[in-house]
Amino acid sequence: MRPGPVAAEHLGVVGTATLLPGYTDENWRIETAGGDVYVLKVSAESSTVPLQNAVLEAMAATPYRVPRVQATAVLDDGRTARLLTWVEGTAFADAGRPPSLVRAIGVAAGQIVNALAPIEGGVPDEARDWDLASAADTIRSRAPAITEERKRAIVYGVADLLDTIDFASLPQQVIHNDLNDDNVLLANGEVVGVIDVGDTLRTARIAEAAIAAAYAIQHQEDPLSLASDLIEGFSSVVEVTAAEAAVFWPLIMGRLATSVVKSAAGPRDNPHRLKSEAGGWDLLERLHAGNAAMMRAELSAAAGHPALQDERIPLIERRHTLDPSLSLSYAKPINVVRGSGTYLFDERGRRYLDCVNNVAHVGHSHPAVVAAALRQAAVLNTNTRYLHDEVLRYAERLTARLPDGLEVVFLVNSGSEANELAIRLIRAATGNHDLVCLDGGYHGNTTTLVAVSPYKYPPGAAPPPGIHVLPSPDPRRHAESATGLGEASQVAGLIAEAIQGSGGQIMPEPGFLADAYSGVRDHGGLVIADEVQTGFGRVGSAFWAFELQGVVPDVVTLGKPMGNGHPVGAVVTTREIAEALDVEYFNTFGGNPVSAAVANAVLEVIEDESLQANAAQVGSYLLAGLATLAATHPQIADVRGAGLFLGAELISAELANHVVEQAKERGVLLSADGVDGNVLKIKPPLVFSEDDADTVVATIEAALTDR
Ligand code: PMP
Numbered sequence: 038m039r040p041g042p043v044a045a046e047h048l049g050v051v052g053t054a055t056l057l058p059g060y061t062d063e064n065w066r067i068e069t070a071g072g073d074v075y076v077l078k079v080s081a082e083s084s085t086v087p088l089q090n091a092v093l094e095a096m097a098a099t100p101y102r103v104p105r106v107q108a109t110a111v112l113d114d115g116r117t118a119r120l121l122t123w124v125e126g127t128a129f130a131d132a133g134r135p136p137s138l139v140r141a142i143g144v145a146a147g148q149i150v151n152a153l154a155p156i157e158g159g160v161p162d163e164a165r166d167w168d169l170a171s172a173a174d175t176i177r178s179r180a181p182a183i184t185e186e187r188k189r190a191i192v193y194g195v196a197d198l199l200d201t202i203d204f205a206s207l208p209q210q211v212i213h214n215d216l217n218d219d220n221v222l223l224a225n226g227e228v229v230g231v232i233d234v235g236d237t238l239r240t241a242r243i244a245e246a247a248i249a250a251a252y253a254i255q256h257q258e259d260p261l262s263l264a265s266d267l268i269e270g271f272s273s274v275v276e277v278t279a280a281e282a283a284v285f286w287p288l289i290m291g292r293l294a295t296s297v298v299k300s301a302a303g304p305r306d307n308p309h310r311l312k313s314e315a316g317g318w319d320l321l322e323r324l325h326a327g328n329a330a331m332m333r334a335e336l337s338a339a340a341g342h343p344a345l346q347d348e349r350i351p352l353i354e355r356r357h358t359l360d361p362s363l364s365l366s367y368a369k370p371i372n373v374v375r376g377s378g379t380y381l382f383d384e385r386g387r388r389y390l391d392c393v394n395n396v397a398h399v400g401h402s403h404p405a406v407v408a409a410a411l412r413q414a415a416v417l418n419t420n421t422r423y424l425h426d427e428v429l430r431y432a433e434r435l436t437a438r439l440p441d442g443l444e445v446v447f448l449v450n451s452g453s454e455a456n457e458l459a460i461r462l463i464r465a466a467t468g469n470h471d472l473v474c475l476d477g478g479y480h481g482n483t484t485t486l487v488a489v490s491p492y493k494y495p496p497g498a499a500p501p502p503g504i505h506v507l508p509s510p511d512p513r514r515h516a517e518s519a520t521g522l523g524e525a526s527q528v529a530g531l532i533a534e535a536i537q538g539s540g541g542q543i544m545p546e547p548g549f550l551a552d553a554y555s556g557v558r559d560h561g562g563l564v565i566a567d568e569v570q571t572g573f574g575r576v577g578s579a580f581w582a583f584e585l586q587g588v589v590p591d592v593v594t595l596g597k598p599m600g601n602g603h604p605v606g607a608v609v610t611t612r613e614i615a616e617a618l619d620v621e622y623f624n625t626f627g628g629n630p631v632s633a634a635v636a637n638a639v640l641e642v643i644e645d646e647s648l649q650a651n652a653a654q655v656g657s658y659l660l661a662g663l664a665t666l667a668a669t670h671p672q673i674a675d676v677r678g679a680g681l682f683l684g685a686e687l688i689s690a691e692l693a694n695h696v697v698e699q700a701k702e703r704g705v706l707l708s709a710d711g712v713d714g715n716v717l718k719i720k721p722p723l724v725f726s727e728d729d730a731d732t733v734v735a736t737i738e739a740a741l742t743d744r
C-alpha cells in the first residue's frame with residue numbers, strides 16, 4: 038500500500054503522487070489533473086502537529102512564502118496526514134548556493150524568529166535529537182557508529198565544546214530549527230520561501246541562525262566570511278545578546294556534528310542523507326582544523342559584539358624568529374592548517390586549490406601515506422646499519438623503475454643531499470673535479486650546489502672557478518645546441534634537469550640533452566639527471582623526465598615527491614660508480630624505516646591510483662586549455678610543459694605576480710618563477726582533475742582581465 042496516495046484521497050485530492058526526499062516524515066508531491074500542486078505530509082509523530090500548525094500560521098506573517106494547511110486527516114495507523122500548499126522556488130542547495138544570498142538567509146532566520154517569538158509551548162516531552170541544547174548527548178550516544186577514529190575524535194571534541202555553553206543564559210523561544218539548504222527557497226535572486234517545520238521546537242533562539250549557517254556555508258570557498266554575512270543579516274533584525282554572539286560558532290559546530298553522527302548511526306541506504314553527510318564532514322573538518330578562538334571572535338564581532346582577543350600575529354612572530362631571507366608567498370600570507378587532496382585550507386576553513394605543491398605528489402595528507410608513517414613510527418625507527426625489509430623493498434621497487442644498470446641506491450633526506458652525494462660520486466669515479474651545468478638550472482642549497490645553479494647566481498655574476506655553464510635549454514632564448522665545453526679538461530660531469538623547474542618550466546628541444554650528454558662524455562665526464570622536481574610520473578608520458586629526451590644518465594637524483602612531504606631523497610647509480618666512493622657513506626636519517634615505509638606507500642599510491650596516466654590526461658587537457666586562453670590573450674607569451682608540470686610565460690614578472698595574487702584571492706594557488714620571474718608555474722598534486730584544470734584556466738583568465 039502506498040500511504041501517500043491513499044491519504045491524498047482521504048483528503049479529497051486526486052493526482053499523481055511523487056515521494057519527496059526527507060528524513061522522518063513522509064512527504065509526497067501531489068499534482069492534480071488540473072495542474073494544482075500540493076504537498077501531502079504524513080507526520081511520524083502526531084503530537085507535534087499542533088505546534089507545527091502554529092508555526093506555519095505565524096510564519097505566514099513574514100515576507101516569505103510558506104506552506105499553508107489545506108486539510109488534515111488521521112490515518113488508520115494513527116499518523117496525521119496534512120495537505121499543504123506547494124511553495125514555488127528553488128532550494129538553496131539546488132540553486133548553486135549563491136554566496137551573495139547568504140546574508141539574506143540570515144535576515145530570513147531573524148524574521149522567522151521574530152514571528153515565532155510569541156508562540157507558547159513547544160517544550161518537547163523528552164530531549165529531541167535535533168535540539169542543539171541536548172546535542173552533546175546526541176553526539177556522544179551516536180559517535181561510536183563513526184568508523185574512523187580521527188573523525189570520532191572530532192565529534193567528541195564538539196560535544197565537549199557544547200558542554201561549555203550555558204544554555205540557560207541564552208534567550209529561548211520556539212524556532213523553525215531546520216533552515217537547511219533544502220528548506221530555504223530562492224527565486225529571482227532572492228530568498229522567497231521557507232518550508233518544512235517538522236523539527237520545530239523551543240530552544241535557544243540563536244540556534245536558528247547557527248543551523249541556517251551550518252548548511253548555507255557548506256561547499257563554499259570561504260565559509261567563515263559567509264557565516265559572518267549570515268549572522269550580520271540575522272542581527273540586523275534581531276537584537277543578538279553578547280552571550281548569543283559568543284556561542285554562534287560552537288552551535289554551528291554542534292549542528293554539523295549532530296548531522297554527521299545521526300547520519301552515521303542511521304540507515305546507510307538513503308542517498309539524500311549520504312550526500313548531506315559528505316558536505317557536513319567537509320565543513321566540520323575544515324572548521325575543526327581552523328583557529329577556533331579567531332573564528333569565534335570574528336563571528337561574535339559580526340553579530341555586533343566584538344570580543345577582546347589575545348591575538349597572536351604569526352606574521353610578526355615569524356619575522357622575529359625565522360630567517361627573514363626565507364620568502365613568504367603572497368602579499369597577505371596564508372596561514373595554512375590543513376591539506377587534503379588538491380586542496381589547502383587556512384585557519385578560517387577557507388579552501389584553496391593548490392597548483393604549486395609538487396611535493397604533495399599523491400595529494401595532501403593522503404590517508405595511505407599517513408597510515409604507513411604512523412604504522413612504522415609506532416614500531417621502529419632507526420638507521421640503515423641494521424637490516425630492514427622496508428628499505429630493501431623500496432630499493433628494489435625503485436631500481437625496477439629505472440634503466441638497466443642504475444641499480445645501486447643511496448637514501449638521503451633531501452634533493453640537495455642527493456645532488457651533493459651525486460657530485461661526490463662522479464668526482465670519485467672520474468678523478469676529475471670540474472662540473473658542468475645548464476644556464477637557468479637549480480640543484481640545491483649547499484655551497485657546491487649553489488655553484489652549479491646559475492638560477493641562483495647574482496645578476497651578471499660569472500660562474501665560480503671549475504664550473505662550466507652551458508647555454509640555457511630554452512629554445513626561445515638560445516638556438517645553439519648544448520655543446521661548447523671547448524678546451525675544458527678535468528670534467529667530472531654534468532648535472533642537469535630534463536625540464537628546468539625553478540628556471541621556468543623550460544622544455545628543451547628534442548636532442549638537446551643527448552647533445553649535452555655526449556659533449557660531456559666526450560670530455561671524460563659522467564652525467565647526473567636531477568629528477569628532484571620531475572620524477573615519479575609527473576611528466577605523464579614517462580615516469581622520469583630524462584626519458585622524454587631519450588637519454589640514459591649515469592646517476593639519477595630524487596627528492597621532493599618521493600615522500601609526499603616526508604623528507605626523503607635518493608641517489609641511484611651504477612655499481613661501478615657507487616664503488617668508486619671508497620669511504621663509507623653514512624647518513625643518520627637516510628633510509629630510516631619510517632621514511633622507507635612512506636616512500637613505499639607513495640609508490641603504491643602512484644600505481645594503485647594510476648597517477649602517471651592521470652598526469653598525462655589532465656595535463657594535456659590543462660595545456661590545451663591554457664593554449665586556448667593564450668590564443669585570445671596576448672599577455673600570455675608561451676604555454677608549455679609535460680604532464681602536470683606546466684608553465685605559462687607572461688609578458689612581465691609584474692603581470693605574473695598580479696595574476697598570482699589575484700588567483701589566490703579567488704582561491705587558486707599559483708607561483709611565478711623562472712629566470713625572469715614571469716612564468717606562472719602549475720605543478721599540482723597528481724590527483725588533479727579536469728574540473729580543477731577548468732578552475733585554473735578560468736581563474737587565470739579572470740585575473741588577467743581584472744586589471
Ligand atoms: N633539484 C631541483 C631540480 C630542485 O628543484 C630542488 C628544489 N627546488 C633541489 C634539487 C633541491 O632540493 P631540496 O630543496 O630538497 O634540497
